[in-house]
Amino acid sequence: MFLRNQTRPIKINNIQVGGGAPVSIQSMTNTVTADAAATLAQIRELAALGCDIIRVAVPDEAAVQALPQIIAGSPIPVIADIHFDYRLALVAIRAGIHGIRINPGNIGDSERVRMVAEHAGNADIPIRVGANSGSLPDKFRSLPLASALVKSALEQCRMLEKFGFHNIKVSLKASEVTATVAAYEEFARHCDYPLHIGVTESGTPRNGIVKSAVGIGALLLRGLGDTIRVSLTAHPREEIAPALQILNAAGLRSAEPEIISCPTCGRTAINLIELAERVEQLIAEIKSAGKRVKLKKIAVMGCVVNGPGEARDADLGIAGGKEKVVLFERGKIIGTFTEADGFEKFRQLILHSCEPEND
Amino acid sequence: MFLRNQTRPIKINNIQVGGGAPVSIQSMTNTVTADAAATLAQIRELAALGCDIIRVAVPDEAAVQALPQIIAGSPIPVIADIHFDYRLALVAIRAGIHGIRINPGNIGDSERVRMVAEHAGNADIPIRVGANSGSLPDKFRSLPLASALVKSALEQCRMLEKFGFHNIKVSLKASEVTATVAAYEEFARHCDYPLHIGVTESGTPRNGIVKSAVGIGALLLRGLGDTIRVSLTAHPREEIAPALQILNAAGLRSAEPEIISCPTCGRTAINLIELAERVEQLIAEIKSAGKRVKLKKIAVMGCVVNGPGEARDADLGIAGGKEKVVLFERGKIIGTFTEADGFEKFRQLILHSCEPEND
Numbered sequence: 001m002f003l004r005n006q007t008r009p010i011k012i013n014n015i016q017v018g019g020g021a022p023v024s025i026q027s028m029t030n031t032v033t034a035d036a037a038a039t040l041a042q043i044r045e046l047a048a049l050g051c052d053i054i055r056v057a058v059p060d061e062a063a064v065q066a067l068p069q070i071i072a073g074s075p076i077p078v079i080a081d082i083h084f085d086y087r088l089a090l091v092a093i094r095a096g097i098h099g100i101r102i103n104p105g106n107i108g109d110s111e112r113v114r115m116v117a118e119h120a121g122n123a124d125i126p127i128r129v130g131a132n133s134g135s136l137p138d139k140f141r142s143l144p145l146a147s148a149l150v151k152s153a154l155e156q157c158r159m160l161e162k163f164g165f166h167n168i169k170v171s172l173k174a175s176e177v178t179a180t181v182a183a184y185e186e187f188a189r190h191c192d193y194p195l196h197i198g199v200t201e202s203g204t205p206r207n208g209i210v211k212s213a214v215g216i217g218a219l220l221l222r223g224l225g226d227t228i229r230v231s232l233t234a235h236p237r238e239e240i241a242p243a244l245q246i247l248n249a250a251g252l253r254s255a256e257p258e259i260i261s262c263p264t265c266g267r268t269a270i271n272l273i274e275l276a277e278r279v280e281q282l283i284a285e286i287k288s289a290g291k292r293v294k295l296k297k298i299a300v301m302g303c304v305v306n307g308p309g310e311a312r313d314a315d316l317g318i319a320g321g322k323e324k325v326v327l328f329e330r331g332k333i334i335g336t337f338t339e340a341d342g343f344e345k346f347r348q349l350i351l352h353s354c355e356p357e358n359d
Numbered sequence: 360m361f362l363r364n365q366t367r368p369i370k371i372n373n374i375q376v377g378g379g380a381p382v383s384i385q386s387m388t389n390t391v392t393a394d395a396a397a398t399l400a401q402i403r404e405l406a407a408l409g410c411d412i413i414r415v416a417v418p419d420e421a422a423v424q425a426l427p428q429i430i431a432g433s434p435i436p437v438i439a440d441i442h443f444d445y446r447l448a449l450v451a452i453r454a455g456i457h458g459i460r461i462n463p464g465n466i467g468d469s470e471r472v473r474m475v476a477e478h479a480g481n482a483d484i485p486i487r488v489g490a491n492s493g494s495l496p497d498k499f500r501s502l503p504l505a506s507a508l509v510k511s512a513l514e515q516c517r518m519l520e521k522f523g524f525h526n527i528k529v530s531l532k533a534s535e536v537t538a539t540v541a542a543y544e545e546f547a548r549h550c551d552y553p554l555h556i557g558v559t560e561s562g563t564p565r566n567g568i569v570k571s572a573v574g575i576g577a578l579l580l581r582g583l584g585d586t587i588r589v590s591l592t593a594h595p596r597e598e599i600a601p602a603l604q605i606l607n608a609a610g611l612r613s614a615e616p617e618i619i620s621c622p623t624c625g626r627t628a629i630n631l632i633e634l635a636e637r638v639e640q641l642i643a644e645i646k647s648a649g650k651r652v653k654l655k656k657i658a659v660m661g662c663v664v665n666g667p668g669e670a671r672d673a674d675l676g677i678a679g680g681k682e683k684v685v686l687f688e689r690g691k692i693i694g695t696f697t698e699a700d701g702f703e704k705f706r707q708l709i710l711h712s713c714e715p716e717n718d
Contacts, residue, residue, distance in 0.1 A: 030623035057625030134669025178610040201619040214608035217573030233620040249573035260560040261592040264389035266416030310493025
């Protein structure tokens with residue numbers, strides 16, 4: 001439906017980012033990194049929910065000490081987030097970290113940058129550099145925000161390129177969605193490094209999910225973005241479902257089955273909201289029992305007359321009317337039932353379609 | 360930041376749609392329209408939440424009977440949603456409805472279309488026509504979905520234009536976001552009718568909010584869309600907050616104050632999630648007490664060292680560290696406090712900025 005922007009590929013351990021690889025989901029632990037057991041428990045929880053790559057803060061020597069255990073136990077690649085202290089980067093690399101987030105502009109003189117580039121180069125791990133609207137250098141502050149972000153990020157890239165290092169991923173984050181989108185667009189015209197996209201400081205889930213969905217979604221639909229993070233002021237587990245839904249909406253992951261359901265209106269003669277929620281619940285139960293539903297699309301419609309036709313591309317559908325429901329497959333009605341009987345039959349048909357998850 | 364596509368303006372009673380007017384928010388009642396009191400109560404609730412234009416289903420004569428009372432009592436313009444029966448359109452127009460949603464292709468012969476166009480023309484009210492992936496004519500089904508939607512909608516427009524009627528608004532809805540976005544883009548290259556945008560059958564709020572945010576947001580950020588509806592399988596009141604958030608994220612409405620807050624990480628030494636939620640709660644309480652907060656941006660940050668600088672564009676901010684918080688205004692620290700004292704001081708500063716809502 002739309003073309004993805006071609007970026008050069010990098011590898012974060014076993015996960016390729018850019019170069020046409022599937023868009024991956026990132027999050028960041030909020031445990032004290034020095035507490036390896038707590039951090040690993042959180043990483044495992046996030047990985048089970050669908051997180052592909054995890055970042056951990058490495059603020060001090062105690063955090064570095066925990067890295068070998070975290071890296072060894074993590075089911076997904078681990079990136080170290082480092083502010084200012086280049087020595088922490090060097091020891092994190094020595095500990096076997098799969099990627100580094102650091103801005104060379106923040107670590108001091110060029111010799112330190114050279115050392116980080118050399119160590120990361122020898123270990124063959126990528127470095128994410130980036131710009132954040134909250135920490136732009138003064139010299140760029142008079143520019144429009146998007147251009148300032150681009151110039152600042154390019155400057156970070158140049159500092160590493162000077163030492164022959166090109167294993168780079170880039171982020172450009174503003175808390176305004178419009179500036180974020182404009183910045184990534186402008187950057188992609190300059191440079192083919194893979195892009196880590198997200199909207200920064202988007203707030204609590206109440207508002208931050210929509211804000212992130214608009215920003216990340218708009219970028220993905222322009223073909224931009226190789227890895228995403230939905231940043232929320234919330235437990236990181238709350239970041240994963242919206243990230244999956246955004247990829248889904250952008251047509252970059254398929255949630256199977258997709259459940260479509262129509263809005264209610266003054267014509268609806270059944271409790272459609274309750275019915276749609278029962279169907280979602282049913283699918284969730286089947287999935288958590290380790291089974292995989294083989295239907296691509298399931299429809300829950302509020303009208304027995306128009307529903308089957310409107311949802312004719314659904315593999316299975318249920319449409320509710322006054323005191324009855326009809327079930328249909330690809331637009332063809334297969335039976336009319338009372339609501340209780342119809343739902344049970346529907347459940348059986350879905351279960352019948354299943355196979356164990358680890359097939 | 361981005362250019363809005365120029366459409367021709369139409370008016371739905373006192374609300375302009377298109378032609379550079381602010382993007383309006385629509386929803387649809389799910390009461391039985393014939394029950395005027397229940398329908399009006401729901402319209403008032405939705406209007407208070409921020410709904411600009413309401414649509415009601417008009418499936419029968421009983422619904423039409425209720426329209427004069429609904430129209431007279433509604434604080435926002437009312438659109439009648441009509442399927443198939445052109446006579447219901449004629450009587451709804453006679454009852455003083457502010458707009459009609461009907462597809463001329465569904466109401467029978469050309470003479471009926473002529474009558475609807477003539478009556479709507481005389482009453483000077485717009486008609487929304489459109490295409491929905493669930494009800495495309497067979498002749499377009501072999502086309503790619505986006506093109507089929509465009510051709511189908513253009514055909515509906517032509518049927519009205521034949522009778523000199525151009526007071527038209529258009530929707531093109533698919534349950535796939537990518538097809539929806541592609542369809543509106545293609546349509547806008549053909550035609551300057553104002554666009555009603557949304558993603559159809561997006562499901563319950565759990566998934567439908569993100570799906571709508573990606574689709575509607577991506578369109579708005581391309582400059583497309585004059586009025587929006589977030590369709591959810593839920594009570595219509597749940598559609599309004601996400602709609603406002605989407606407009607907000609796209610830079611088309613300003614929620615004041617905007618509250619930004621950073622994600623948590625292994626460096627955060629304060630319960631940032633709880634703090635951000637307390638701030639949101641505080642703002643909600645102030646607003647529901649009828650006061651308007653005059654600050655444009657409020658920041659809630661997890662780091663006393665970097666927070667004030669990163670959020671230097673915030674009018675007021677609170678940053679939390681180990682057993683203390685700092686307050687800051689536009690990047691300048693104005694004091695260091697215990698958490699309880701700091702929050703109280705913060706509350707006082709916000710209250711001090713307020714004016715009564717009806718100033």
